[in-house]
Amino acid sequence: xxxxxxxxxxxxxxxxxxxxxxxxxxxxxxxxxxxxxxxxxxxxxxxxxxxxxxxxxxxxxxxxxxxxxxxxxxxxxxxxxxxxxxxxxxxxxxxxxxxxxxxxxxxxxxxxxxxxxxxxxxxxxxxxxxxxxxxxxxxxxxxxxxxxxxxxxxxxxxxxxxxxxxxxxxxxxxxxxxxxxxxxxxxxxxxxxxxxxxxxxxxxxxxxxxxxxxxxxxxxxxxxxxxxxxxxxxxxxxxxxxxxxxxxxxxxxxxxxxxxxxxxxxxxxxxxxxxxxxxxxxxxxxxxxxxxxxxxxxxxxxxxxxxxxxxxxxxxxxxxxxxxxxxxxxxxxxxxxxxxxxxxxxxxxxxxxx
Amino acid sequence: xxxxxxxxxxxxxxxxxxxxxxxxxxxxxxxxxxxxxxxxxxxxxxxxxxxxxxxxxxxxxxxxxxxxxxxxxxxxxxxxxxxxxxxxxxxxxxxxxxxxxxxxxxxxxxxxxxxxxxxxxxxxxxxxxxxxxxxxxxxxxxxxxxxxxxxxxxxxxxxxxxxxxxxxxxxxxxxxxxxxxxxxxxxxxxxxxxxxxxxxxxxxxxxxxxxxxxxxxxxxxxxxxxxxxxxxxxxxxxxxxxxxxxxxxxxxxxxxxxxxxxxxxxx
Ligand SMILES: Nc1ncnc2c1ncn2[C@@H]1O[C@H](COP(=O)(O)OP(=O)(O)OP(=O)(O)O)[C@@H](O)[C@H]1O
Ligand SMILES: [Mg+2]
Numbered sequence: 001x002x003x004x005x006x007x008x009x010x011x012x013x014x015x016x017x018x019x020x021x022x023x024x025x026x027x028x029x030x031x032x033x034x035x036x037x038x039x040x041x042x043x044x045x046x047x048x049x050x051x052x053x054x055x056x057x058x059x060x061x062x063x064x065x066x067x068x069x070x071x072x073x074x075x076x077x078x079x080x081x082x083x084x085x086x087x088x089x090x091x092x093x094x095x096x097x098x099x100x101x102x103x104x105x106x107x108x109x110x111x112x113x114x115x116x117x118x119x120x121x122x123x124x125x126x127x128x129x130x131x132x133x134x135x136x137x138x139x140x141x142x143x144x145x146x147x148x149x150x151x152x153x154x155x156x157x158x159x160x161x162x163x164x165x166x167x168x169x170x171x172x173x174x175x176x177x178x179x180x181x182x183x184x185x186x187x188x189x190x191x192x193x194x195x196x197x198x199x200x201x202x203x204x205x206x207x208x209x210x211x212x213x214x215x216x217x218x219x220x221x222x223x224x225x226x227x228x229x230x231x232x233x234x235x236x237x238x239x240x241x242x243x244x245x246x247x248x249x250x251x252x253x254x255x256x257x258x259x260x261x262x263x264x265x266x267x268x269x270x271x272x273x274x275x276x277x278x279x280x281x282x283x284x285x286x287x288x289x290x291x292x293x294x295x296x297x298x299x300x301x302x303x304x305x306x307x308x309x310x311x312x313x314x315x316x317x318x319x320x321x322x323x324x325x326x327x328x329x330x331x332x333x334x335x336x337x338x339x340x341x342x343x344x345x346x347x348x349x350x351x352x353x354x
Numbered sequence: 355x356x357x358x359x360x361x362x363x364x365x366x367x368x369x370x371x372x373x374x375x376x377x378x379x380x381x382x383x384x385x386x387x388x389x390x391x392x393x394x395x396x397x398x399x400x401x402x403x404x405x406x407x408x409x410x411x412x413x414x415x416x417x418x419x420x421x422x423x424x425x426x427x428x429x430x431x432x433x434x435x436x437x438x439x440x441x442x443x444x445x446x447x448x449x450x451x452x453x454x455x456x457x458x459x460x461x462x463x464x465x466x467x468x469x470x471x472x473x474x475x476x477x478x479x480x481x482x483x484x485x486x487x488x489x490x491x492x493x494x495x496x497x498x499x500x501x502x503x504x505x506x507x508x509x510x511x512x513x514x515x516x517x518x519x520x521x522x523x524x525x526x527x528x529x530x531x532x533x534x535x536x537x538x539x540x541x542x543x544x545x546x547x548x549x550x551x552x553x554x555x556x557x558x559x560x561x562x563x564x565x566x567x568x569x570x571x572x573x574x575x576x577x578x579x580x581x582x583x584x585x586x587x588x589x590x591x592x593x594x595x596x597x598x599x600x601x602x603x604x605x606x607x608x609x610x611x612x613x614x615x616x617x618x619x620x621x
Contacts, residue, residue, distance in 0.1 A: 258440035262507075265403040266514060267430040268456040272464050276453045280445040 094329035101154030105147040120151040155327065159315065159334050166311035167338070169229045169304075170297035173236025177297075178290060180241035181206075185248030191260075192252060192270060206249070210242030214300055218309040229310030236300060240293045247289045251282040287353050291346050298342060302335050355381040355550040356402060356518065361411035363397055363574075371397040372408070373574040379552060379567075384544040386565035387554040388585075390594055394574045395554040396437055399520045402552070403432045415518065430457050433516035435524045439507040443496040447486070447506055450495050451477040454513030473513070480509040483539060485532055500527040508536060512543070519543060521553040525560070533557075537564045558590045 055061075066083050073081035105111050105122065116122070125148050128141045151157075184202050186192050193199035214235045221231035252274070260277040268276070305313020312331060319327040356379040363372035371394045379385050389395050400406035401413045404425035413420045415428045433454070441450050452469045455476075459469060469477075481491065484505035495503055504527045511519060521540060525533035537553075541564050544551045555561050561568050562582040570578035570585075570593055578589055 256443070258436065258438050259442040261405055262434070262436055262440035262510075263453060263456060265405050265429055265434050266432070266454065266457055267426050268453070271461065272456045272459075275464060276445070276449070276456060277442055280442045280449075283444065 090325065093323075093325040094332075096326065097329045097333060098324075098326035099153055099156035099330055101151045101158065102148045103151075105149055108149065111149075116149070117151065119153065120149055123148055123150050155330060156334075159312065159331055162312040162315050163334050163338055165229060166301045166305070166313070167298060169232045169309075169311050170236065170294060170301040172229075172233040173240060173297045173301065174290065174294045176233065176237025177240035177244050177293060180209075180237065181244035181248055184241065184245040185252060186274065188245060188249040189252035192274065202245075202249075206242050206245040208242070209238050210246065212239060212242075214239045214304055215307055218304050218307050222308045227308045227310070227314070232301060232304050232309035232311055235304060235309060236297045240297055244289060244293055248282075248286065251285050252278055255281045284353060288350060291350055295342065295346055299339060355379055355383075355416060356552065357414035358398075358401070359412045359414070361401065361408040361413060363394075363401070363406065364409045370574050372401075372571075375411070375571070375574075375576050377569065377576065377579075379550055381550055382544060382548040384541055384551045384553070384564065384566045386561040386568045387552060388556075388558060388561055388568060388570040388578070388593065389554070389572055393571045395571060396522050397574075398571065399434070399522050399552060399554065402518065402520055403434050404429045430514075431517040433511035433514050433519050435504075435508050435511045435519075435521040437522040437526070439503045441495045441503055441506055441510070444494055446492050447481070447495055447498070448477060448491045450506055451481060451509045451513060454510035457514065476513065477509070480512050481506075483512075484509050485535060501529070501532065504528060505532070505536070508539070512539075515547070516549055519549050519551045519553075521551065523554050523556060526556065533560065540564070558585060561585065 066081070069078060069081040070083040070087070072078040073084040102123075102125075113122070124145050126143055126145045128143055130139055130141050132138075133140045184206055187194070187198050187202035188206055190199065193202065217238055218231050218235035221234050225231045225234070255278045259281065260273055263273040263277045301311050301313070302316075303313050305311040305315070306317045308314060312335065316328060316331045319325075319331065356377070358375045358377040361372055361375040362370070364370050375398065387395050387398065397406060401408060402415065402420070404420060407420070407422075415432070418424055418428060420428055442453070445453075449467065452473060455469070455473050456464060459473070463469060478488075478491075486502060486505055486509070490498065490502065495506060498506065504524065508521075508524055511521070519540065524540070525536050528536060537560060540551050540553060543549045544566075553565075562585055565582055568578070568580060568582055568585045569576060570589075572593060577593065578585070
């Protein structure tokens with residue numbers, strides 16, 4: 001080595017030499033592609049075409065026109081709008097919400113005036129019914145007075161009870177889904193399925209479960225189990241087992257192979273390998289999926305009652321069919337509040353578990 | 355104890371990782387495996403625990419050929435320290451070590467994590483022996499340093515009283531002092547329990563110091579097999595530099611050309 005003018009460079013020298021030596025092929029042609037090509041352009045054109053065709057079939061232009069009219073009506077630009085009047089009529093009939101309940105005393109069995117239920121009182125209501133007097137041919141009003149038992153928050157309590165039933169339906173639907181999907185997922189993960197046949201069977205079961213909408217299976221389950229929550233939570237459980245099974249199976253397949261190999265290589269067996277090599281890796285994801293499914297099941301459980309499968313949906317449908325929109329309003333507000341509260345709750349739970 | 359019979363391994367992409375390997379390692383021997391990166395050391399070790407199977411030839415363990423049928427039984431006596439540690443990241447250090455004894459634990463115990471007391475004691479002893487402290491026990495493995503993780507992997511391998519111990523670069527992320535301690539541990543195991551150890555290393559000095567026997571592979575071929583004394587500096591030179599040099603001719607380094615850049619860097 002020849003003497004260096006500046007000794008500070010010397011420590012760098014061996015590394016520089018090594019870097020030169022590592023280059024395998026100095027003549028190799030390096031080439032980095034542009035990010036876009038003709039294929040991307042074709043994709044863009046095809047996507048636009050699809051949007052144009054489906055958009056016209058969905059009457060998107062009419063939707064935009066009427067919405068614009070509605071907005072114009074609200075800000076006072078145009079005289080009339082069918083959308084705005086429709087919305088306003090509904091709003092008027094919903095408000096004020098009704099949270100009280102009135103029952104005719106004469107209809108209550110064993111009514112005891114001295115032992116009224118909590119918070120309730122008896123009122124006399126006069127109702128006027130107009131009818132034609134056949135002798136004088138004049139329109140007369142008869143005044144009937146009825147005694148009613150008024151429970152000021154009776155209807156609210158009823159709705160809250162129904163909401164609780166809805167939550168319980170969602171909970172049991174989710175429990176059922178988890179129990180069903182764990183074995184399904186293990187058989188539907190390519191690297192843990194005992195054989196090809198079981199693998200395909202599990203995969204198609206999962207797809208089938210996912211393909212049946214809750215409302216459809218609930219229709220049939222109501223025939224089998226009668227009106228009430230059983231049909232509801234079974235329908236929810238089956239459908240969401242399809243989702244969870246798919247998610248779980250994919251996670252099992254994509255889990256890091258290293259830990260699994262370590263346990264396989266000592267002959268720990270499939271179940272123990274799943275338990276110690278896979279589960280700890282995928283658990284946070286599992287919990288996140290399950291919470292998401294619970295969240296979804298709660299929202300779904302509120303409507304599934306519409307086909308008779310219990311919960312608040314059944315109540316909603318009944319009131320809607322009787323045009324009791326003030327009752328409907330109460331139900332909607334309760335659903336809305338529940339979903340918001342649960343959202344907060346599950347977000348907090350998730351962040352704590354992660 | 356371990357026997358390779360003209361083993362070839364070809365990966366689906368055409369890589370020939372092992373070519374005509376024939377080898378016999380007697381019981382209780384501490385055999386060190388040397389070779390440059392990509393030589394096929396890991397592939398060779400993975401033949402013995404059934405994580406990989408030969409394309410041609412056969413591998414025998416304790417006189418029995420490793421086949422799809424026998425592998426589940428044979429691998430229960432083979433412990434492995436994996437090059438990438440292969441620990442379960444979100445699981446505690448304690449459970450990771452204990453999982454090394456899973457084959458001998460009842461399913462219900464494994465399911466609820468209730469390992470028998472003697473295994474728990476053994477896990478503590480091993481963690482102590484690899485130089486970890488009690489405060490590490492309940493941490494997640496992903497919260498340990500690389501070297502600490504490597505030592506957890508070593509403790510796990512010792513949980514099962516192996517007849518054969520495969521160690522794939524067990525000291526790759528450890529400082530010189532701990533490296534020495536770990537190799538002493540492996541050495542003691544082979545002496546006291548008659549365990550056959552096959553250990554790949556990147557440090558010829560350590561190989562000379564600890565190995566009963568040293569073998570070297572390069573580009574999938576067995577290129578050296580001898581005692582530590584026979585592993586001369588010349589052999590090492592051939593193994594690491596000779597091999598690289600004839601694979602592609604690196605151009606002479608033009609020292610003068612470096613000078614101006616270095617001046618800039620220093621300024
Ligand atoms: N799954 C695989 N598919 C294709 N090629 C592979 C695969 N695994 C390893 N190889 C190739 O086989 C050769 C030997 O790899 P191996 O991991 O045995 O090397 P090694 O000696 O352990 O190297 P290192 O010291 O870097 O760990 C390498 O060229 C590698 O690229
Ligand atoms: Mg390797």
